[in-house]
Amino acid sequence: MKAKPIYGLMAEFESPEQILAAAQKTHDAGYKRIDAFTPIPVEGLAEAIGFDWTSLPIVVFLGGLFGGLSGFGMCYYANVISFPLDIGGKPLNSWPAWIPITFELTILGGALAATFGMLAMNGLPSPYHPVFNVQRFALASTDRFFLCIKARDKKFDAAQTRTFLETLQPHGVFEIED
Amino acid sequence: MNSTDTVRPQIERLQKRGFLFGIAGVLLFAIFGALAGHHGGLAGWQQLFRSYLFAYLYWLCIPCGCLGLLMLHHLTSGRWGYPLRRIFEAGSRSLGLMAVLFLPVLAGLPKLYEWARPADVAADPVLQAKQWYLNSPGFIVRAILYFAILLVIAGLLNKWSREQDSTGDLKLKNRMGTLSAPGVILWALIVTGASVDWVMSLEPHWFSTIYGMLWMVIMVLAAMSFSVFVLRMLADHEPIKDVVDPPRFNDIGNLMLTFVMLWAYLSFDQLLITWAGNLKDEIPWYAQRAFGAWAPIGVVLILLHFFLPFFLLLQRGVKRRLRRLSVVAAWIVVLTLVDVYWIVVPSYERSGPRVHWLDVFAIIGIGGLWVGTFLGQLNKLPLLPLHDPRFEGVLEHEHGD
Known part of the structure; x- marks a missing residue:
C-alpha cells in the first residue's frame, strides 16, 4: 500500500x-x-x-473546412442574396473573386482549430x-x-x-x- | 565500387525500348503527317506542326525542369538532392537533343503562328504593332540564344560534376554554386521568353505576365515527379539504396507538394487577375478554356492535378514510402500532359477537345527518343556524385564502411 x-x-x-x-x-x-x-x-x-x-489533424481539417465554407458563404450571401449588384456584366456568383477570402478563412479556421484544439487536447492551460x-x-x-x-x-x-x-x-x- | 551491375542492364534495356518506341513513333508521325499534308492541304500541314509543337513542349518540360532543379540544388545543398543529382544532370544533358528537335518547329513558323503569315499581319493592326518582337528572324535568333545559354550552363555544371567525381576538389563545389546563382536567373528569363515565343504567341492578341512563372512551375513539377519515378527504379540497388531513407523521401515529397501548390496558386492567380480585370484582350483565353467545351478538362485539372496530389502529398504515410510517392509522381507526370494539352491545344482547336492521331504519334516519337537519350546519359556516370564535399560521410555514416 x-x-x-x-x-x-x-x-x-x-x-x-x-x-x-x-x-x-x-x-x-x-x-x-x-x-x-x-x-x-x-x-x-x-x-x-x-x-x-492524434486526432488533431481531423480537428484542424474540420476547422479549415468550416472557415472555408463560411468565407465562401459570406461572399455568396453578400453578393448574391443580400445585395445583388451587376459588376462589369459578371455573374452574381462571381466565384473566382471569392476564392482569396475562402482561402484566407480556411487558413484562419485551420490555424485557430490547431492552436485551441492542441491546447484543449493537452489539457492546457493547467495551473x-x-x-x-x-x-x-x-x-x-x-x-x-x-x-x-x-x-x-x-x-x-x-x-x-x-x-x-x-x-x-x-x-x-x-x-x-x- | 562497381556494385550497380544489377540496375545498369535494366536501364540499358529500357533505353533500347525507348529508342524503339521513339523511332517507331517518329516514322508513323512522318508517314501519317505527310499523308495528312498531302490529302488535307494546308490544314493537314498545320495539324502536323501543331501536333509536333504540342508533343515537343510536353517533353521539353522534364529536361528543362531538371536543369532548374539541378541549379536549385547547387544553391541550397539539401540532402534531398544527393540521390537525385545524377538524374537531374542526365536530364540537363538531354537538352542537346531537345535543341535539335526544335528545328522542325522553325520550319513550320507560318503554319503555326498567325504573326508569321504576312497576309494576316497586314490585316491586323495589333499584329503590326507587335511585329517588332513577333517576327520570324527574331523568333529564330531568340530560340538559338535560349538553347545556347541553357546548353552552356548545363555543359559547365556537368563538366565540373564529372571533374569532382575524379578529383574531389573543393573549388568545384563552389564553382557550381557560383554559376547556379546567375544560372537560375537566366533560366527563369529563358523559360519566360520561350513560353511567350513558342506558346503564348499561338494567340498573339493575348498576354499574361504570370505566364512564364506558370511554365517554370509546370517544368519543375514535371521534372521532380519524373525524377522521383526514376529514383524508385534505382532505389532498390546500390549505391542509392544506402543513402535514401524515409526522411529523405519526406523532403522530396514536401518539395513535390510545394510545386503542386505553387502550380495551383499561379494557375488560379492568372484566372483571378483576368476575371477582375475583365478586359477584352485577356478574357478570350479563359472563355475558350474554362467556360466552353474545354471546361471539363479544366475541371479535371483542378480535381486531379491539384486536389488529388495535394491531399495525397499531405500524408506522411505517402511521403515516407518511395513506392507510394512514385505512384503520385507518375500520376503528376501524366497529368502534366493534360495540363500542357489544355494550355496549348485550345489555341487552335476552337470547337472543343480533340486528339489527333498525329498528337499520339508525336508524343510517343519525341517521348521515346527523349527517354532513350535520358537513360543513356544516366547510365554514363556513377549513379551518385562521388566526392561531393557536402555529402562526404553520408555513405560512411549510414553504411559503416
Whole structure:
C-alpha cells in the first residue's frame, strides 16, 4: 500500500541519445503511460514513447473546412442574396473573386482549430501539474532530459518500476507526488 | 565500387525500348503527317506542326525542369538532392537533343503562328504593332540564344560534376554554386521568353505576365515527379539504396507538394487577375478554356492535378514510402500532359477537345527518343556524385564502411 498518492516516477538523463534509448526500452518493456520532457526537440522521441496517432489533424481539417465554407458563404450571401449588384456584366456568383477570402478563412479556421484544439487536447492551460513537484524538473527547460512513467499505467509498481528505471542508467530517479 | 551491375542492364534495356518506341513513333508521325499534308492541304500541314509543337513542349518540360532543379540544388545543398543529382544532370544533358528537335518547329513558323503569315499581319493592326518582337528572324535568333545559354550552363555544371567525381576538389563545389546563382536567373528569363515565343504567341492578341512563372512551375513539377519515378527504379540497388531513407523521401515529397501548390496558386492567380480585370484582350483565353467545351478538362485539372496530389502529398504515410510517392509522381507526370494539352491545344482547336492521331504519334516519337537519350546519359556516370564535399560521410555514416 502506498503511503501517499504518487503521480509517477521520473528519470533524469543527460543527453538526447540517452533518453531516446531509455524511452525505447521503456516502451518495449510494455509501459504505455509514458511522457518525456526535453529542452530541445528530439527527433524520434515521440515515436519512441509510442505516440503514433492524434486526432488533431481531423480537428484542424474540420476547422479549415468550416472557415472555408463560411468565407465562401459570406461572399455568396453578400453578393448574391443580400445585395445583388451587376459588376462589369459578371455573374452574381462571381466565384473566382471569392476564392482569396475562402482561402484566407480556411487558413484562419485551420490555424485557430490547431492552436485551441492542441491546447484543449493537452489539457492546457493547467495551473497545477504534479511533475513540478520534483525540484530538478526545472532543468527540463535548460539541459536535462526527463522520462516519466505514470502511476496510472497498468504495469506500474512503485518498487519494480523504480528498479527498471535504474537499469536505464539515469542520472537520478525521482518519485512524483500527486 | 562497381556494385550497380544489377540496375545498369535494366536501364540499358529500357533505353533500347525507348529508342524503339521513339523511332517507331517518329516514322508513323512522318508517314501519317505527310499523308495528312498531302490529302488535307494546308490544314493537314498545320495539324502536323501543331501536333509536333504540342508533343515537343510536353517533353521539353522534364529536361528543362531538371536543369532548374539541378541549379536549385547547387544553391541550397539539401540532402534531398544527393540521390537525385545524377538524374537531374542526365536530364540537363538531354537538352542537346531537345535543341535539335526544335528545328522542325522553325520550319513550320507560318503554319503555326498567325504573326508569321504576312497576309494576316497586314490585316491586323495589333499584329503590326507587335511585329517588332513577333517576327520570324527574331523568333529564330531568340530560340538559338535560349538553347545556347541553357546548353552552356548545363555543359559547365556537368563538366565540373564529372571533374569532382575524379578529383574531389573543393573549388568545384563552389564553382557550381557560383554559376547556379546567375544560372537560375537566366533560366527563369529563358523559360519566360520561350513560353511567350513558342506558346503564348499561338494567340498573339493575348498576354499574361504570370505566364512564364506558370511554365517554370509546370517544368519543375514535371521534372521532380519524373525524377522521383526514376529514383524508385534505382532505389532498390546500390549505391542509392544506402543513402535514401524515409526522411529523405519526406523532403522530396514536401518539395513535390510545394510545386503542386505553387502550380495551383499561379494557375488560379492568372484566372483571378483576368476575371477582375475583365478586359477584352485577356478574357478570350479563359472563355475558350474554362467556360466552353474545354471546361471539363479544366475541371479535371483542378480535381486531379491539384486536389488529388495535394491531399495525397499531405500524408506522411505517402511521403515516407518511395513506392507510394512514385505512384503520385507518375500520376503528376501524366497529368502534366493534360495540363500542357489544355494550355496549348485550345489555341487552335476552337470547337472543343480533340486528339489527333498525329498528337499520339508525336508524343510517343519525341517521348521515346527523349527517354532513350535520358537513360543513356544516366547510365554514363556513377549513379551518385562521388566526392561531393557536402555529402562526404553520408555513405560512411549510414553504411559503416
